[in-house]
Amino acid sequence: MEKDVAIQVEGLYKDFKIPHEKHNSLKSATLNLFKRKRYSLHKAAEDINFEVKSGEFFGIIGKNGCGKSTLLKMLAGIYVPDAGKITISGRLSPFLELGVGFNPDLTARDNIYLNGTILGLSRKEIDEKIDEIIAFSELEEFVDQKLKNFSSGMQVRLAFSVAIQAHADILLIDEVLAVGDAAFQKKCFDVFRDLKKQGKTIVFVSHGMDSIEQFCDRVMLIDNAKIADIGDPKRVIYSYNTLGLQQKASPKKEEKSDSRWGNKKIEVENFSLYDDKGNSSRIFDAGSTINGSFSLKVRNAKTKQLAAAVEITVALYDVRNNLTLTDSRRLKPEDFEQKINFSIDMPKLQENKFYFSVVVRNAKSNEVYDERSKAYEIYLRNKMTNPALFASKSFWYPKVDILGMLRIRNEENIIRDTLDHLSQFVDKIIVFDDASTDKTLDIVYNHPSVIDVIENKTWKKNRVEEETANRQALLNLAQKFSPEWIFYADADERFEGDIKQFLNSGEAKNVDAIRISLFDAYMTEKDKKPFKKGDKLLNFRKYFGLERRDILMIWRNKPEVTFEGLDQREPRVDGKIITKFYCQHYGKSLSEKHWEETCDYYAKNFPEHYSVKWEARKGKAIHEKSDFETPLYIWEKVRKNGLQIHPATEIGKGIK
Amino acid sequence: MIKNNYYNLIKELAITDFKIKYQESILGYIWSLVKPLAYFGVLYIVFTRVFKLGNSIPYYPIYLLLGVILFGFWADATQTAMNSIVSRGDLIRKVYFPRIVLVISSTITSVITLLLNLIVVFVLAVFAHVHFTWESLWMIVLLFEFYVFIVGVSFYLAALFVKFRDVGHIWEVANQIFFYATPVVYPLKIVPDRMGKIIMLSPLAQIIQDCRTVVLGFDATSTSHYWRFYIMPQILVAVLLVSGYFIFRKMAVRFAEEV
Numbered sequence: 004m005e006k007d008v009a010i011q012v013e014g015l016y017k018d019f020k021i022p023h024e025k026h027n028s029l030k031s032a033t034l035n036l037f038k039r040k041r042y043s044l045h046k047a048a049e050d051i052n053f054e055v056k057s058g059e060f061f062g063i064i065g066k067n068g069c070g071k072s073t074l075l076k077m078l079a080g081i082y083v084p085d086a087g088k089i090t091i092s093g094r095l096s097p098f099l100e101l102g103v104g105f106n107p108d109l110t111a112r113d114n115i116y117l118n119g120t121i122l123g124l125s126r127k128e129i130d131e132k133i134d135e136i137i138a139f140s141e142l143e144e145f146v147d148q149k150l151k152n153f154s155s156g157m158q159v160r161l162a163f164s165v166a167i168q169a170h171a172d173i174l175l176i177d178e179v180l181a182v183g184d185a186a187f188q189k190k191c192f193d194v195f196r197d198l199k200k201q202g203k204t205i206v207f208v209s210h211g212m213d214s215i216e217q218f219c220d221r222v223m224l225i226d227n228a229k230i231a232d233i234g235d236p237k238r239v240i241y242s243y244n245t246l247g248l249q250q251k252a253s254p255k256k257e258e259k260s261d262s263r264w265g266n267k268k269i270e271v272e273n274f275s276l277y278d279d280k281g282n283s284s285r286i287f288d289a290g291s292t293i294n295g296s297f298s299l300k301v302r303n304a305k306t307k308q309l310a311a312a313v314e315i316t317v318a319l320y321d322v323r324n325n326l327t328l329t330d331s332r333r334l335k336p337e338d339f340e341q342k343i344n345f346s347i348d349m350p351k352l353q354e355n356k357f358y359f360s361v362v363v364r365n366a367k368s369n370e371v372y373d374e375r376s377k378a379y380e381i382y383l384r385n386k387m388t389n390p391a392l393f394a395s396k397s398f399w400y401p402k403v404d405i406l407g408m409l410r411i412r413n414e415e416n417i418i419r420d421t422l423d424h425l426s427q428f429v430d431k432i433i434v435f436d437d438a439s440t441d442k443t444l445d446i447v448y449n450h451p452s453v454i455d456v457i458e459n460k461t462w463k464k465n466r467v468e469e470e471t472a473n474r475q476a477l478l479n480l481a482q483k484f485s486p487e488w489i490f491y492a493d494a495d496e497r498f499e500g501d502i503k504q505f506l507n508s509g510e511a512k513n514v515d516a517i518r519i520s521l522f523d524a525y526m527t528e529k530d531k532k533p534f535k536k537g538d539k540l541l542n543f544r545k546y547f548g549l550e551r552r553d554i555l556m557i558w559r560n561k562p563e564v565t566f567e568g569l570d571q572r573e574p575r576v577d578g579k580i581i582t583k584f585y586c587q588h589y590g591k592s593l594s595e596k597h598w599e600e601t602c603d604y605y606a607k608n609f610p611e612h613y614s615v616k617w618e619a620r621k622g623k624a625i626h627e628k629s630d631f632e633t634p635l636y637i638w639e640k641v642r643k644n645g646l647q648i649h650p651a652t653e654i655g656k657g658i659k
Numbered sequence: 660m661i662k663n664n665y666y667n668l669i670k671e672l673a674i675t676d677f678k679i680k681y682q683e684s685i686l687g688y689i690w691s692l693v694k695p696l697a698y699f700g701v702l703y704i705v706f707t708r709v710f711k712l713g714n715s716i717p718y719y720p721i722y723l724l725l726g727v728i729l730f731g732f733w734a735d736a737t738q739t740a741m742n743s744i745v746s747r748g749d750l751i752r753k754v755y756f757p758r759i760v761l762v763i764s765s766t767i768t769s770v771i772t773l774l775l776n777l778i779v780v781f782v783l784a785v786f787a788h789v790h791f792t793w794e795s796l797w798m799i800v801l802l803f804e805f806y807v808f809i810v811g812v813s814f815y816l817a818a819l820f821v822k823f824r825d826v827g828h829i830w831e832v833a834n835q836i837f838f839y840a841t842p843v844v845y846p847l848k849i850v851p852d853r854m855g856k857i858i859m860l861s862p863l864a865q866i867i868q869d870c871r872t873v874v875l876g877f878d879a880t881s882t883s884h885y886w887r888f889y890i891m892p893q894i895l896v897a898v899l900l901v902s903g904y905f906i907f908r909k910m911a912v913r914f915a916e917e918v
Contacts, residue, residue: 079755081751081753120670120671121750121754122669126667376701
């Protein structure tokens, strides 16, 4: 076994024999001695192979009864496998649950000794640690009271305080966090983080997918006593959530419904669901369209005459929010002859399970023919961790006071820093991604401030028109959040000033838009270190050009604000516009490589007056003077003495 | 047999059991003295006044008390040891440790009670003018043999009890038979010689009789009468311990599933 492997499991098998009549007495055992024993075999582990690396936080998930607890018990040595090998290197914690061996008739203090000893501590060690244990449990006043007078919460606190003293290199934990109040759970999580930092190996069995995702480095999914998936937590949790749904996609078998009722004069049959491409499926992407169909079977031909009174309802139940969306319509005579189709644009809700229900009833007499309540499970996939949309009676966009907008393409190096930076000034951010081909979108989807993303998947050649249209699409989405202010930034811009405070203050009351003074940063011979992932872009370069562009980046949200014309970065805004705050613009100075790519990009994709200019700039990433032939200055100087070159109408006023 | 770090656990469990046994009663562990003393009182009256069996034995009160207390130890220790695995099912399903720990710790709880009782016997013996000699120290060896015997039997009982709960009832009946099949209340010499030989094959009879011999200093009823068999009880004790240990260990791997 390699040195860094803490647990190695090879070819593990375990069956449980479940007797039909349990022989718990000699009489039945002797009387049945010569009868054939009748029992059913329950497989708890079937060819389980995996290893846990030293220092790893390893999660095990699965449905109830799948065999995950049995596996944990075999690791702990409580159960003996029928076949296979478990190799453990390091000291294993012997316990799976908290408060093992607690005796209600002993005082808390005595129980600390008893429980501590069971966890492998000596009396001397407990003597040394008992004050610490009592302090951690916050039960100082009760320590000499009998345990039976403790609330369950107090008992868990006491148990946990002892448990963390057990010295083990490998901890096996079974669903500990299901107990205790929120404050105590937080304390548990803190301890887990500590244990993780100390390099302990932890095997954690839980149903709480949130904590599994938060802590585990790797996760194993057990289904029907076998390993169904193992690896990246997100992926395995997804496999867990969609267990069984993959197979259900083929509509051959009619699903059993626990809550089906009705007199079945009319029956729902052949319920099936299809994705955008017409493939039968039970897993759908947020924002895609679900198409469904079913047919009706009539037992008695006479029933058809009722058609006009029959109402069919298709409902979609949101498990997370406990909400149901319904759509009903009256039956048409032809519905008996052909399939009934329906379609739902699946909103961008948080990744979760949903259920379809179908009800056929008589709208006049309220007679229920067939009700299949929550009979068809589907799974909604959403790449975004914090989607904005939430379900209330219908699907709502929350109100965001200051909304940031970003339009990006292939920015994997700087995008995290950009989102973190922009979050200081805005409440939430929406993003237009222009067909990125690198990891930009992964970062965007997982950022806590990002609440919606428009994915442009096809790259269109005519950039000038296209970019204006993209900005307008972003603005249209922004308006759904009814923001007070919209802040439109680019990924390579960094801002200075108390922008958020200003927008929320009374000073901003009469203001309709704000221009921010933007200066270009330049790479110089001495300052040309390339920007790397993890760096902070604000103040990344020393030197800036004096040329100042006052660009309209923040405006008060009004329906009449629109992007018009060709390649317009600024929207058309009427009213009071002020100039305030500063912006460092890094478009040309991230790295020499980036500079060359930018030159190529503009030269290739933009009309002649642009492309000629950018073609000429190739190979000239390192500057001594600005592109406008003025000397370069440090930021503080530039900020004070900038020469205004934009807006164009004011040219001349600014240049001395 | 048991790794070093499990001695702590045995100790802690034994102390806990002892504490809990006499908790919430005003007299506490004095009950463990009162019970055998009361039983002794009843037997004493019955066998000296009614059946007049005891009159022929010197120091009959001490003779009887020692027998009652030693048999009581046997009955108590085997009974609790039999229950030790089943009653700690919760622990067994959730923690790994050698299951033998539970059997040992429960018998140790009984040993504590026995030692307290023997102090009382000792005090009464002094009052009854029993002459203690160096030979009385053999008692320690005999008690060790007794303990080994109890552990050996307990391995069987505890392991079988997990599978068959009938063992509990069987053992209760068996102990009643043992009580009268062992010369606890009556002197061995009143039974026919052939019967006596068979009785003395039992380690229980051998230990109780030998204890009386080394403490009370007369040999009328000791095993030395039956020297040809003298080694048989000890062999039985050794065989029970070794076989009990292996059977227990073999069955112990399934305790967590079956308990």
